[in-house]
Amino acid sequence: MTSTINTETRQGRDVGVVQSVDRAITILEILAREGEAGVTSVADELGVHKSTAFRLIGTLEARGVVEQTDDRGKYQLGVGLIRMAGTTAARIDLVQASRPISKQLAADTGETVNIAVLVDDSALYLDQIAGAATLQPHNWVGRRIPLHATSNGKVLAAALDPDEVDELLPDLPPYTERTITRRRTLHRELADVRRNGHAVAVDELEEGMTALSAPVRDAHGEVAAALSVTGSSFRLDAESRAGVATLLVAAADEVSTALGWVERGS
Structure with missing residues (x-):
């Protein structure tokens, strides 16, 4: 019984990780398409709560692939992503x-x-x-x-x-x-x-x-x-x-x- 629970827990974590990766890639695609976007519009397109979108964007920002624009409420692709592509x-x-x-x-x-x-x-x-x-x-x-x-x-x-x-x-x-x-x-x-x-x-x-x-x-x-x-x-x-x-x-x-x-x- 315990083994079954552990397996289900691991499978649940794996699904969550894959979903987070998919959402992060979608955010990059949104910014590539729109040039810049705010947390609210990103959350709406992902179909998630603003806090989830903010957390995902924050992670991408910490890795340098997303950065804030002069308008502090919006984000754009970061130089880290451009450097990797280059x-x-x-x-x-x-x-x-x-x-x-x-x-x-x-x-x-x-x-x-x-x-x-x-x-x-x-x-x-x-x-x-x-x-x-x-x-x-x-x-x-x-x-x-x-x-x-x-x-x-x-x-x-x-x-x-x-x-x-x-x-x-x-x-x-x-x-x-x-x-x-x-x-x-x-x-x-x-x-x-x-x-x-x-x-x-x-x-x-x-x-x-x-x-x-x-x-x-x-x-x-x-x-x-x-x-x-x-x-x-x-x-x-x-x-x-x-x-x-x-x-x-x-x-x-x-x-x-x-x-x-x-x-x-x-």
Whole structure:
């Protein structure tokens, strides 16, 4: 009997949560349609009491997706929502701009090509093109990987101030025997990345896997993403890496140009 009551209680809570989410989305749709609206009109359209509408709007306001207008009784979409939409649009633009270039790079190298962006303390993979030499490539899209143990991560970290890197990475956990775990070594490696224009990670995240990465810049010249070539350490040995790096850096610059970046002096 108790179990039945608990189940019914949980189901009731779940229904309430779903209903609240649906109402919150409806509020956003109302504000998008009307431009601005007051609590009374929102409550009327939702078919709820004013106190319920006020509580929902207050929650959205606290998260920055809704804000009050100069007329204190009305609300409009907040900059938080616009910022999220802008970030999503920027990532879509990045994938669309890089896709044909990534395909050509994968064809030229025979290896897997990925593009990643910085999210919190990790690199997030947005897109992947498998090369002909890769039999069963890892599907990295949507995965987050550590900054200190990957070539993409090093490129993204190299664009930050050293203090920012230390704040983002209070710990440097090992993944293999070759993972960088000393802070001084990491900063020396990031300095090399800035000087050389690309990063290399050999057996640092996984044994037998090597990756090279180069920065992709936006129209302002800021590092917006990292483009990488990943393959087996056997194929990407020291001799072959030099040729791959040349192709990679050229491809990353091509993506940057597609995003509006113009190199100084050109």
